[in-house]
Amino acid sequence: TFKILIKIHLHSLYSDIISTVEFNSTGELLATGDKGGRVVVFQREQESKNQPHRRGEYNVYSTFQSHEPEFDYLKSLEIEEKINKIRWLPQQNAAYFLLSTNDKTVKLWKISERDKRPEGYNLKDEDGRIRDPTTITALRVPVLRPMDLMVEATPRRVFSNGHTYHINSISINSDYETYMSTDDLRINLWNLEITNRSFNIVDIKPTNMEELTEVITAAEFHPHQCNTFVYSSSKGSIRLCDMRAAALCDSHSKFFEEPEDPSNRSFFSEIISSISDVKFSHSGRYLMTRDYLTIKVWDLNMENKPLETYQVHDYLRSKLCSLYENDCIFDKFECVWNGSDSVIMTGSYNNFFRMFDRNTKRDVTLEASRENSKPRAVLKPRKVCVGGKRRKDEISVDSLDFSKKILHTAWHPNENIIAVAATNNLYIFQDKVN
Numbered sequence: 317t318f319k320i321l322i323k324i325h326l327h328s329l330y331s332d333i334i335s336t337v338e339f340n341s342t343g344e345l346l347a348t349g350d351k352g353g354r355v356v357v358f359q360r361e362q363e364s365k366n367q368p369h370r371r372g373e374y375n376v377y378s379t380f381q382s383h384e385p386e387f388d389y390l391k392s393l394e395i396e397e398k399i400n401k402i403r404w405l406p407q408q409n410a411a412y413f414l415l416s417t418n419d420k421t422v423k424l425w426k427i428s429e430r431d432k433r434p435e436g437y438n439l440k441d442e443d444g445r446i447r448d449p450t451t452i453t454a455l456r457v458p459v460l461r462p463m464d465l466m467v468e469a470t471p472r473r474v475f476s477n478g479h480t481y482h483i484n485s486i487s488i489n490s491d492y493e494t495y496m497s498t499d500d501l502r503i504n505l506w507n508l509e510i511t512n513r514s515f516n517i518v519d520i521k522p523t524n525m526e527e528l529t530e531v532i533t534a535a536e537f538h539p540h541q542c543n544t545f546v547y548s549s550s551k552g553s554i555r556l557c558d559m560r561a562a563a564l565c566d567s568h569s570k571f572f573e574e575p576e577d578p579s580n581r582s583f584f585s586e587i588i589s590s591i592s593d594v595k596f597s598h599s600g601r602y603l604m605t606r607d608y609l610t611i612k613v614w615d616l617n618m619e620n621k622p623l624e625t626y627q628v629h630d631y632l633r634s635k636l637c638s639l640y641e642n643d644c645i646f647d648k649f650e651c652v653w654n655g656s657d658s659v660i661m662t663g664s665y666n667n668f669f670r671m672f673d674r675n676t677k678r679d680v681t682l683e684a685s686r687e688n689s690k691p692r693a694v695l696k697p698r699k700v701c702v703g704g705k706r707r708k709d710e711i712s713v714d715s716l717d718f719s720k721k722i723l724h725t726a727w728h729p730n731e732n733i734i735a736v737a738a739t740n741n742l743y744i745f746q747d748k749v750n
């Protein structure tokens with residue numbers, strides 16, 4: 317069963333809705349992106365002898381504006397600054413690097429610390445003003461002086477002009493030299509050092525756009541095999557491609573799809589089968605996909621049906637009509653694995669999120685809420701009641717708040733710490749250490 321989760325951190329971004337959350341590969345850093353184009357990086361507090369229980373708190377480390385709103389004059393279209401995805405690069409020196417993307421442009425950011433400042437230039441004074449050369453009579457040797465620690469974010473590369481449609485995913489290859497960016501119809505492969513050229517590796521754009529029946533919804537590289545990647549589609553299928561087979565991977569090497577149960581067929585079937593997220597397990601053996609009502613775990617060696625299917629909020633099956641009318645049916649929920657691939661997590665409505673234990677088959681619904689917002693409050697499991705008599709502490713389907721949705725979550729790579737984005741609040745929960 318699940319350990320008890322306690323809230324260890326609540327951070328409210330004042331202006332904007334969080335649009336992505338991502339831990340770095342040791343879990344010491346956590347980055348969020350928001351609708352306003354900003355990236356906030358949190359760093360985990362170091363253990364202190366006198367307050368051992370405080371270990372785990374995450375504090376703001378750096379905040380910077382990654383993307384600005386732009387206007388595409390050729391198409392008369394506004395390009396939103398919203399950050400769609402963030403991916404960390406492995407650390408190679410004292411600085412940290414991450415990729416962030418909006419709909420069109422991927423940027424490589426360097427985040428570095430500075431605690432010294434040069435002083436005593438000859439041609440300019442301390443404020444940076446140029447000195448009148450006629451007043452310079454003696455030569456000085458500039459020196460480095462200590463100053464308060466400053467964290468700077470600098471854009472190192474800007475990968476633009478690679479996409480006509482909206483970028484939904486970026487994924488760094490395990491060779492750490494290349495990454496791919498995916499939009500509705502194409503996947504491009506980039507070298508992290510080269511911004512003026514990318515290779516198109518998947519293109520599903522039909523010659524006649526009226527024949528378009530399917531779009532790409534997400535894509536990811538295999539965690540260990542640098543030639544393998546997967547992409548998911550709006551028709552509920554997943555294609556696994558091998559870059560060794562051909563330069564353009566339009567023909568897949570594996571095709572995962574579950575035939576629809578004819579008894580469940582309805583007007584909404586195709587919409588709810590659209591895959592909103594696909595993730596390889598850390599081991600690389602499994603795939604997890606999220607569609608509107610379920611999470612599925614697939615074995616890479618079994619293409620015709622998922623290994624496991626978990627109902628996220630099956631009680632919404634009778635509400636699809638109103639969810640269509642208020643557009644919620646198009647919400648794109650993400651899904652994540654825990655560090656050992658034994659538990660999976662995804663979001664729902666009413667600020668609920670769900671966890672499924674793959675071994676014990678137990679599941680739990682938890683709520684990220686401001687109420688009982690005491691710092692180390694214990695999360696109580698929630699229950700949604702479907703028809704019949706509602707028990708105390710149960711919530712009825714009709715009173716769920718569909719404007720409160722948890723689309724983005726992240727799981728620490730080797731501890732039971734999770735980050736949950738609920739509109740403009742970031743919650744970090746940790747299992748209770750006895």
Ligand SMILES: *[C@@H]1O[C@H](CO)[C@@H](O)[C@H](O)[C@H]1NC(C)=O
Nearest residue numbers: 340341342344345405406407
């Ligand atoms: C993640 O961040 C931590 C904390 O600063 C750092 O020590 C670690 O090297 C980072 N890991 C990677 C793989 O970047």
Ligand SMILES: *[C@@H]1O[C@H](CO)[C@@H](O)[C@H](O)[C@H]1NC(C)=O
Nearest residue numbers: 507509510511512513514515
């Ligand atoms: C990309 O830029 C590099 C260096 O500026 C240049 O040598 C190269 O020719 C450019 N490639 C393309 C395809 O424009």
Ligand SMILES: *[C@@H]1O[C@H](CO)[C@@H](O)[C@H](O)[C@H]1NC(C)=O
Nearest residue numbers: 575576577579580627630633
């Ligand atoms: C069909 O619908 C039922 C509930 O109405 C659900 O339990 C079952 O998983 C669905 N089948 C498929 C293949 O989605």
Ligand SMILES: *[C@@H]1O[C@H](CO)[C@@H](O)[C@H](O)[C@H]1NC(C)=O
Nearest residue numbers: 654655656658659730731732
């Ligand atoms: C994954 O979750 C299970 C169940 O809570 C836990 O026993 C295991 O330690 C977790 N793995 C990691 C790496 O956090």
